Amino acid sequence: MRLVGSAITTAVLILGFAAIAQQTGPGGSQPPAGPPPSESPPANGSQPQVDESALRYFASQGDTRRVNAEIARLRALYPNWTPPSDLSQLSAGAAAPPDPIIERLWNLYREDRIAEVRAAIAERQASDSNWKPPEELVAALETVEARRRLVNASDSGQWQTVLSVATEAPGLLTCTNVDVLWRVAEAFARTDQPTRTRDVYTYLLTNCANPAERLATLQKALTLLPEQQVADLLQFERRTGDAPDDFGSIRDELARRRVERASLDSKMTASAEDLAAVERLIRNTNEAGPVLILGWYNYHHGNPARALELFKTALDRDGGAKAAEGYAMSLRALERLTEAEAFAYEWRERAPENMKVYLDIATALLSQDPPPRLEARVVARIVPVVTAQRFADAAQALGWYSYNTQQIRTARDWFRTALNWKPEDEPSAYGLALSTQRLNERAAFNAIVAQWRERSQRIADLADAANPRSGRRSAPVQPRAEMEAAPRQAAIEIEQPLVRTEEAVRRRQSEARSVLGRSCAMTRNPAGLSGDAALTRGWCLMEINRPLEAVAAFDRAIATGSGRVREEAAYGKSLAYLRKNLTSEAAVAAAEAPQTRSRQVELGASILTQRALAAYRDKRYVETLLALSERARLVPEQNDLLLIRGWSYFNLGRYKDAERVFRAVQQTGYSEEAGVGLNAIREATDQASP
Amino acid sequence: MTFRVSRRALLLPWLIAMLSFVMVMSASSQNLSVQPLKIAGTVSSADWEAYRSRFVEDSGRVVDTANGNISHSEGQGYGLLLALAASDRRSFEQIWNFTFTELLIRDDGLAVWKWDPEAKPRVTDRNNATDGDLLIAYALAKAGEFWQEPRYTAAARKLAKAIGKNTFGHSGRSRVLLPGANGFGAGDRPDGPVVNLSYWVFEAFPVMAALAPEYEWNRVWRDGVLLLQQAASGRVRLPADWLSLQSGLQPKPADGFPPEFGYNSLRIPLYLLRAGMTDLEWLRALKQRWSAENEGVAVVNVVTGQAREQLADQGYAMLHAALACALDGTPVPAALRTFELSLYYPSTLYLLAKSLLGEKYPQCVSSAAP
Structure with missing residues (x-):
């Protein structure tokens, strides 16, 4: 009896089922194992070519038994195949009349009514215990039942059952049952036998011809096998013949995965080829996935500007929270912290990662050096988030921000809060020590020193410097020059000097922003703009703090x-220059066009305030006093600046002048801060004249 | 104490097991006996044909018509048992084919319990239900013997071993039948182990013990009877369907289930009668409660004693009639003599009870009876 060539080759030998390996085809002659791929039967789409010649031959001979056997065999091989309808004509005039029940059983079998075939056989045997169903039919039934059990078990994740059924019915493991082969491969993978899984795929790619099934095999391998093994399977790609393979999509997927892995690890680089594959995926789909991968790759490989563009694209492709996370992190990496904060704020509730990014960015924004001048509303929206999230790092940053903007009591409270949330945080403890010292809160200062001096040298140093007589070095009275090393800082809460000015232009800025929308955030050369347009753009850029x-x-x-x-x-x-603390440039700019008197005063006062503060921070006290005096000619000196003046005198050793200023301030209500200054003068003069 | 055994020769392991059982039970005043049922030929072809055409599809699927037309291992087990009772080899093979290819797919050799024609994949719960497994194995064993079909016996043996291996649990010093291989043991839930007394298909135990003698069938069986007596010893004298054995042999209604003697437990007296265990005092009390003058067959809250739902279907009334017949020789009332199809479950109970009466108590259903 003729066999249908390699189509009937089963996977049993290759899969290690050799012990029970049997040929399902009747006649049982062993086909050559593993014929070369070129000899595989030609595939005609997904419908295999069924060789009916043997069937027709038996029919013409009137050999019903063999006809039925051949039908059974072909049915087992090709589940979708139906026998030709003209067989009865061929067998017309044949000798033996067909057994009617056999006919009926085969009909039921063809209609896939397996339980009824079994029932009819049982019924017939009950009435005639000598009757036996055709062996071919029994074999065919067993094959169908095995396939059903195997499929059901695999659908329910019963992998041991899948493997035991395959072992007991090796005839199932042929190229005509590719789905069964896939399920067996998966069962091996799910029972930790990946090598066997690879063997099944290798068998399939070596022997089975349908290109769609071959491609699907690799797609399945991608979900179950390590990438290197999938890459190894690519060698079976058939590049010639009637139906060549195209495994390009598998190669792209492997490239995508490699880039994805490298995208999160700055020490791993992806090849130019792999990166190009991902670029191709980005162009050919509307998916956010590959864009995100390339975004992260650029982010982690020193190209935040490109990453920012990609994350923008990912956002446009509904990349969601992950895209937003990348976008915010790229802005931060580009040191566009103000934008980053505003953007991350909008997305903070979307996922825990987005919240984390927001808090990190807010922390970075507050911690810039030199200390930034933040809009009140920005600080105001950071605070409740930090509080709700109990994020100690941001609390500490708020502490330093307050401290550096001379809001010492606020700073003290934030450092205390940060310590509550993160009791072992030395920088917060140091901040708390500094603030309490500045506020002259002795008890609190001593408490924090007592708690930390063993663990923090700088806190210990702080205490020793504040109280030299208890210092470890039995040095005599510190000379004044050395006191300068840790100069008394003004314990003053200074209003942001530009708040009033900004108030005046805020409306102008926000109008410009709403006119230009998001386009104002795009960097572009203003040359070519009309005067009005350039002006609007300028205000808009001010609004987004560039x-x-x-x-x-x-x-x-x-x-x-x-x-x-x-x-x-x-x-x-x-x-704009004032924002960047470029006071000289600001002064030059102010003179570029005639200004109204009120604006002249406003700008001049702002410029001089900044100069005074900058000089004071740099401990250039003479210059501080000069700027303050010049400013005082334009506008009255407010209390916080008076205190700066007082401390400048103090640090210059002009105690009488300092005392006069502090007393004046004390009378207008800033008694606490003024009191600190007066105490300092008393201490200093006591030391100076023992 | 009396101990009646069947006149049939018993297998040696079974005899040994029974002796140990007697020793344990000697502390109790309870008298028990086991009389194997023949089953085959005890349901008329008319009754079976009515049942089969309503509940069994051509694929061999037994349909639970009150339950979204799903199928389950219990229904397949009952279907097999009733096909055997009707000596319908054809239907038995059909039902077995479905059971084998669709449900007997678990790695541990047990049957998945739930199959839904509307779902994909059809198996919507791959857990097993031990009563379903027991019923299938029991029906296969009896059919293999009756029809001399080694395929059935081999399948029965395989399933019996899987049941013994995977569903016997511990509760203190007793061995219990867990309702499923997963999820009911002491470590699986806070109130575990949790059992369902109606999963003890008592008549199946000796048959299982012969097929898989390496497992402690007799101890599980005996401890089941003890548990039943414990659980029925409260004020209401009814066990809850689902019992927590967390505190040893002092069963309490399990968490997450209504504390009810419900549709599950209704089967317990039928199983006892079918196993020939008619001497349990509890059956007498139940017969009283179920009589028409009293409460009738009902779903009862085992804490308050209140009946939540009266069950009037023929299949439930038949449970009381079978008790009255077995305990007092009361003939089955005329209204229950003719099978009226209703839903899957009461119809099944009816035929199981009628099969028993036909085999063991023909006088209660003979035409000579009033």
């Missing part, structure tokens, strides 16, 4: 605009 770019826009407005525009642009430009 003052240096605003300067360029204002310059354009000054160059091309009308008188009114030029005046406003010059004003804006000096505000």
